[in-house]
Amino acid sequence: MERDLENANPTILSVSQLPSRSRKGTAVRHGPDAKCDSIVYPKHSWPYGSSSSSDEEDDDGEEPMDEQDIYDLISTISDPEHPHTLGQLSVVRLPDIHLSPSPAELTGPDSLVTVLVELTPTINHCSLATVIGLAVRCRLEQTLPPNYRVDVRMKVGSHAQDDQVNKQLGDKERVAAALENDTLQRMVDKMLETCV
Amino acid sequence: MAHFRQWALEYVLSDDENAQLAITQKAAREIESSRGSSTVVGNWAASVQQWMTAANANDDDQMDDGDEAGSGDIIARAKGTLEALDKNLLRSDQVLRLVGFFGAMFSYDHKAGITASAKALRWLYAMKGFKPDMGVKIMEDVCKIKEDFRLQTAATRLEVYELFLGLIQDPAVSSELKHKYGPSCGFVVDLLQVCQSERDPRNLMVWFKILALLLTDYEPSAEVTEEIFKVFSAYFPISLRSSATPIGITAEDLKEAVRSCFAAHQRAASHAFPFLIQKLDKGDAVTVAVKVDILKTIKACIEQYGNPHASIVPHIEKIWNSLKYEVRNGEVKETIDATLEVLRAIARKLDGTKTHKFDVSLLSGYVDLVSRDCRDDLANPTYTKQAGLLLMTVITANIRAYVLYSASFIDAIRQNLRQPKSPSHSRDLLLLLNSLLKPRMELFRDRKGGHPDDEDRLRTESHAHLDTLFHDVYLPIWTAKSNEPATEEKEILKQAIQGLALLVSQQVLQPDGAAVLLCPSSVSSEICSLLTVTLTKGLTLSSNDNHADSTALEDEAVLALRTIVMNYQEGYGELMSRAVAEIRKRDWASPSEYSLGALKDLLSRLTFIGCSEIPSSITSNTSSQKQSSPLQHFITLTARLLEIFPLSTQSTSPPPTGSTLGSSANAHIISSLHASVLWFREACEVKYGREALASHAGGDTNWLEEFQQLPEDWLLRIQGGNAPSDGVLATLKESDPEVYHQFLKVSLFIVRHLYRLAPSGSRTPWDERALVQLSRMAALVVRSLDEKLQVSCNLAAEAFTYFNSDRFPVQRSVRDLLTGLLTLGILQGLRPGALAGLYKPGAEAEKYMCDTTSFGHSALQESDVRAAIAAILANKYQGGPSTSDPESLVMKRVLDFWGNWIKEATTSSSVDTESFPYYNKIAVNVIAGAAARQEKHVLGLIPVLHQAAASQHPNGERVAESIGAIVKQNDLLTPDNHAVVKRFYKQWVYGHLTRPLLQEAQPAAKDTHTATRYRVAILSVVSNCPFTVYQDDQEPLIRLLVTALKNRAGLSEDVAWSQVVSALEILAEILTNEPDALKGYLREIIGGATEVYQECVQKKGTVAVVQPATRTLCRKLALQVLGAIPTRFEERHVLAYAPPTQRMLAVACGDPARKVREVARRARRAWAKVV
Structure with missing residues (x-):
């Protein structure tokens, strides 16, 4: 797309500043001295025999989908004009993702959940x-x-025409x-290329 | 004459190359046979000449192509004849005549024949009769071609260039040219006129070489120099258009060639520098690549030009004025780096060479110029970094500049640091200070390779400005900012920490030439203590007070301390003392998780600081120091850790397995001892190489006997400096590979010490984790020893006496977890040759392998350890090729024993179902150990295993399920642990154990019970084998896999599901390696995997009794298999299954386990492409 950037100098967060799950729990230190840790800690x-057969026991616990999961899914989408992700540009923020009912209140695996994502464009006329x-x-x-309903909006006051944008996105x-529009579809595909 | 004419005619008329060649050779023979008679040569030339004149006599408009081609041909013929002639044949006068003849070709007004003439002239130039004055004539003749030269083809021109280059390079011709023309170099002017508009890259490479030679060798006058300069500078900056047919010359080659013209001789200096600077000053019009090219060219000029007084000094100011902005205001790293290179090159050039130093005024004039412009910028935060960079580059270029100017530069930084404008200003200033200290070390190190003056200067250098750095600069910053620093201040502190490390590492030369550390011990010690506080902070603060969210500062301090204690070696002892004192202050009987974490971090860092590098041997400036040993830090650390072990003697509650925080403080100490051995071993391998141990002589000493003479606190005494026998240790040199050997000795002492502590007295300090660490540490130390040492120390016996033979004469018969782990540690590291003694009839090996005594309270772990030991013993013996050597017979008895036991256990009720898995594990491990070395007696056991697997007894199912452990990856049976592992043993086992069952296991077999059991056994083995092993049996295997996914009848739930896991793993493997084999079964596989997923996601029904981890694993594998299918098959094969699978995967994206959700999403994406 041949045009000037609308916001040439957005604030960019480094990847380490983004919210992630690993830092919520006990932090794993990666100092210069940590090389032998996998052996001595x-x-x-129990390194012998049966009780350590599965390497991934820690991750196998059952955890329902939470806001961080949703964040991880969408924060890696690329911005259409900058070589950064939506997470780095703070277009997507963890506190602006809402699940209702919240994961703790879920009654069953098939109960209906609504995901509300509020986006903050880098400039208000984006x-x-x-x-x-x-x-x-x-x-x-x-x-x-399929039991998740998705609702994407602009955060109130973050965009000059948030009403219109919200209407478009909600319809x-x-x-x-x-x-159906090929150009748009290609653009969206390009943005989603960075998602894993 | 007649011959030659006839031949010339034949030649011109002939089209056949071979015939032409024959004619040229005939002519050559003719000339040779006349012994080079002038008449014959004259005739020959005339025969050629006739064609030339004929062609030339015609007017241009009348001359047709045929004539031109004829004359071109005939020159080629003449050239061919020349090439066929003997080089010694022609006399000078004949050569001269021929030179005249071929030279005349260049005056004729036509294009053909030039190539051949040039070639012929080159050939004549190689003749013996060639005289230098003929070279001059050639030059003159060839230059007559004038503008026509441009019209020649590139290949022709290349010939001419090569001719020129050859002549100009020839010393005789060149002196003749110089003699004839003098400095006015008339021929050069002609040459330039002829060649000036060359554009072909290949030709340019030769042309530039000629131009550079003209400048260097021919002493041209100023005017001619300018002319030459104009010619090559017109090409600057040179580039190369990309071409479809690569010619083997890159743009970089061309740039280099032009650059070498610029840098050829100082004669061009007065043109080159202004020209280049003017190009550079064009500002934005110049691209980065061109800028870098200019800067590199300037650098080349500076480095190559002689007589810097005249050639460089007059231009320095201009160069500086132009270049400084490239750094001061520059943004592109490449140009900044290239500019600094130029500035450094100037400083080096003005200093002189290794053998001859120039007057100091040259250098000081230059440095003054730079510092005049930069000094003020230091106070301006915007330019501090750049100004510092400029100054630093110039000052650190050589020792003389450093000694002269570093003091005033440091002074300027110091003044600015007193009133910094902003935190980043302080940071930049500190960065500069550090980057001034770092090159000092390099200059100091390389002093020997330079001029003797340099070393003298270092010896007499005043280092007052360095001495005061700590108290004037670093300490005040540290004191002001180290308490709860803000983010910006942390950056300053990081720089300060790095600076401190650099400061302690600085050395100075004493008047007698000895290198000592700059800082007095008191300062070094203070620095150590400052940094130590950073490390122990975690332990001294409580968890509520410690808000640090990043460990960047601590990590920086760790790296700094490591550098410091490598130089200031007493520092490590002080560091350890402080740390130990802090550790002791706490109560470790029931520590909080926070304290344990802090302890772990502290110990891990101390280990890294002391053991990850081998200390260098620099003395500090207090002369009374004793010689330091390379092992000093390692001994200090281990001695102090052993001293504080155990931290708590109270019994701790058994830690929950799988959690790091669950381990006790004592376990952390053992872990650190283990880590210290790991680190130091790695440092030794880096420094001395792996072969260092192999080349060591005298490996038959018994260290254990030596140890018996030593006190228990031997290490502590060495560390304190009052050991009875640290003779070898005290005299060790850092560069001596003996260090590695002595390190292993000390390590073995530590292992022995801990082993003796473990089984004696109360066991409470030893929790499971500590014991595991001790066992693995012992394995590490033992396996590093060579076989001779292992034998001479009789370590095999110690595996069962735990280094206690002097205290407990009768070996202990108790077999519990503790003794098991200790035994395992030693056996794991022993080489087969060292184990020989254990395999006598009725000796330890046989007893241990056939042990079916009951287990203690932790049967699961005890059986794991016993099984591990049994696997080692069944593997590591030195049997010969026959099956009747003593060790092999022992193995036969052992295998028979287990064969009978399995038979018994699967037919009668002698072994209850509960304890069966534990003993079965030992049995399978014995077989696994023996199978890895392809012990033939294993084959005798196979029918027993087949029968047992098929037996109706409930234990039979267990045997079938566990049989895969025979080929399962076992960390103990690796070459690292000196195990005997045959390369194709898995094929061997598969072929004998599994393949015979394939037919009977098929779903259509008569005996469904046996079929089911065999299927379990086969899948158990196959899932542990690489694909290539079962590649040939895919067809029957796939039928079993499909059955396994759907049919779980006749099996207990957990066996049934572990069978599903195996089946899915094998499917994934086949999908990766040979998906086509599965083409016919896609419906069954997709259906099966879907069903497995849906069943495992439920929490109700029969599946509920299965372990949740197994259920999750099943779901994950099922989705992995599903996800791989659309990527492996063409769309038409999978299209039919897409809608239901896509629906199922969409639901799976909501799986309760996060890992599974990820796999589901990937699978969903893969299937989304199927439309």
Whole structure:
């Protein structure tokens, strides 16, 4: 796309500043002295035989989907004009992701959950806000199970025309129609390329 | 004459190359046979000439192509004849005539024949009869071609260039040219006129070489120099258009060639520098690549030009004025680096060479110029870094500049540091200070390679400005900021920490030439203590007070301390004393998780600081120091750790397995001892190489006997300096590979010491984790020893007496977890040759392997350890090739024993179902150990295993399920641990144990019970084998896999599901390696995997009794298999299954386990592409 950048100098967070799950629990130190840690402080204290057969026991616990999961899904989407992710540009923020009912209140695996994601464009007249919203919506619809309802909006006051953008993003027909457009579809695909 | 004419005619008319060649050779023979008679040569030339004149006589408009081609051909013929002639044949006068003849070609007004003439002239130039004055004539003749030269083809021009280059390079011709033309170099002017508009890259490479030679060798006058300069500078900056047909010359080659013209001789200096600077000053019009090219060219000029007084000094000011902005205001790293290189090159050039130093005024004039411009910038935060960089580059270029100017530079930094404008200003200033200290070490190190003056200067250098750095600069910053620093201040502190390390590492030369440390011990010690506080802070603060969220400062301090104690070696002792005092202050009987974490961090850091490098031997400036040993830090650390062990003697509650924080303080100490051995061993391997141990002589000493003479606190005494026999240790030199050997000796002493502590007295300080660490540390030390040492120390016996033979004459019969782990540690590291004594009939090995005594309270772990030991013993013996040597017979008895036991256990009720798995584990491990070395007696056991697996007894199912452990990856049976592992043993086991069962295991077999059991056994083995092992049996195997996914009848739930796990693993493996084999079974596999997933996600029904971890694993593997399918097959094969699978995967994206959700998403994405 041949045009000037709308916001040439956005604030960019480094990857280490982004919220992530590993830092919530006990931190694993990576100092210069940590090289032998895997041997002298092994993850599984019993190295022989059966009781340590699975390496990934820690991760196998059952944890329902929470806001951080949603954040991890969408924060890696690329921005359409900067070579950074939405997480780095703070377009997507962890506190602006809401699950209702919250994971703790879930009654069963099939109960209906609504995911509300509020986006904050880097500038309040960003013309790409709709595209970003569309990409977030696509990503969530492609990765969440069918019992999740997705609602993507602009955060109140963050965009000059947030009402209109919200209306576009909330209208299923318009979203579907938008994705019929080859140019838009390609753009969204490009943005989602960085997601794993 | 007639011959030659006839031949010339034949030649011109002939089209056949071979025939032409024959004619040229005929002519050559003719000339040779006449012994080079002038008449014959004259005739020959005339025969050629006739064609030339004929062609030339025609007017241009009348001349047709045929004539031109004819004359071109005939020159080629003449050239061919020349090439066929003997080089010694022609006399000078004949050569001269021929030179005249071929030279005349260049005056004719046509294009053909030039290539051949140039070649012929080059050939004549190689003749013996060639005289230098002929070279001059050639030059003159060839230059007559004038503008026509441009019209020649590139290849022709290349010939001419090569001719020129050859002549100009020739010393005789060159002196003749110089003699004839003098400094006015008339021929050069002609040459330049002829060649000046060359554009072909290949030709340019030769042309530039000629130009550089003209400048260096021919002493051209100023005017001619300018002309030459104009010619090559017109090409600057040179570039190369990318071409479809690469010619083997890159743009970089061309740049180098032009650069060498610029740098050829100082004669060009007065043109080169202004020209280059003017190009550089064009500002934004110049791209980065061009800028770098200019700067590199300037650098090359500075480095190559002689007589810097005249050639460089007059231009320095201009160069500096232009270049300083590249750094001061520059943003591109490449140009900044290249600029600094130029500035450094100037400083080096002005200093002189290794053998001859220039007057100091040259250098000082230059440095003054730089510092005049930069000094003020130091006070301006925007330019501090750049100004410092400029100054630093110039000052650190050589020792003379450093000694002269570093003091005033440091002074300027110091003044600015007193009133910093902002935190980042302080940081930049400190960075500069550090980057001034770092090169000092390099200059100091390289002093021997330079001019003798340099060393003298270092010896007489005043280092007052360095001495005061700590108290004037670093300490005040540290004191002001080290308490609860803000983020910006942390950056300052980081720089300060690095600076402190650099400061302690500085050395100075004493008047007698000895190198000592700059800082007095008191300062070094104070620095150590400052940094130590950073490390022990975690332990001294409580968890509520410690808010540090990043450990960057501590990590920096750790690296700094490591550098410091490598130089100031007493520092490590002080550091350890302080740390130990801090550790002792706490109560370790029931520590909090926070304290344990802090202890772990502290110990881990202390280990890294002391043991990750071998200390160098620099003396500090207090002369009374005793010689330091390379092992000093290692001994200090281990001695102090052994001293405080155990930290608590009270019994701790058994830690929950799988959690790091669950281990006790005592376990952390053992872990650190283990880590110290690991680190130091690695440092030794880096320094002395792995072979250092192999080359060591005298490996038959018995260290254990030596140890018996030593007191228990031997290490502590060495560390305190009052050991009875540390003779070898005291005289060790850092560079001596003996260090490695002595390190292993000390390590073995530590292992022995801990082993003696472990089984004696109360066991409470030893929790499971500590014992495991001790066992692994023992394995590490033992396996590093060579076989001779292992034998001479009789370590095999110690495996069962735990280094206590002098205290407990009768070996202990108790077999519990503790003794098991101790035994395992030693056996794991022993080499087969060292184990020989254990395999006598009725000796330890047989007893241990056939041990079915009951277990203590932790049967699971005890059986693991016993099984591990049994696997080692069944593997590491030195049997010969026959099956009747003593060790092999022992193994036969052992295998028979287990064969009978398995038979018994699967037919009668002699072994209850509960304890069966424990003993079965030992049995399988014995077989695994023997199978890894392809012990033939294992084959006798196979029918027993087959029968047992198929037996109706409930234990039979267990045997079938566990049989895969025979080929399972076992960390103890690796070459590192000196195990005997045959390369193809898995194929061997598969072929004998599994393949015979394939037919009977098929779903259609008559005996469904046996089929089911065999299927379990086969999948158990196959899932532990690499794909290539079972590649040939895929077809029957896949039928079993499909059955295993759907059919779990006749099996207990956990066996059934572990069978599913194996099946899915094998499927994933086949999908990766040979997916086509699965093409016919896609429906069953997709259906099966889907079903497995859906069943495992439920928490109700029969599956609920299965371990949750197994259920999660099943779900994950099922999704992995599903996800791999669309990527491996063409769309038409999978399209039919897409809708239901996509629906199922969408639901799976909401799986309760996070890991599984990730796999589900990947699978969903893969299937989304199937439309």
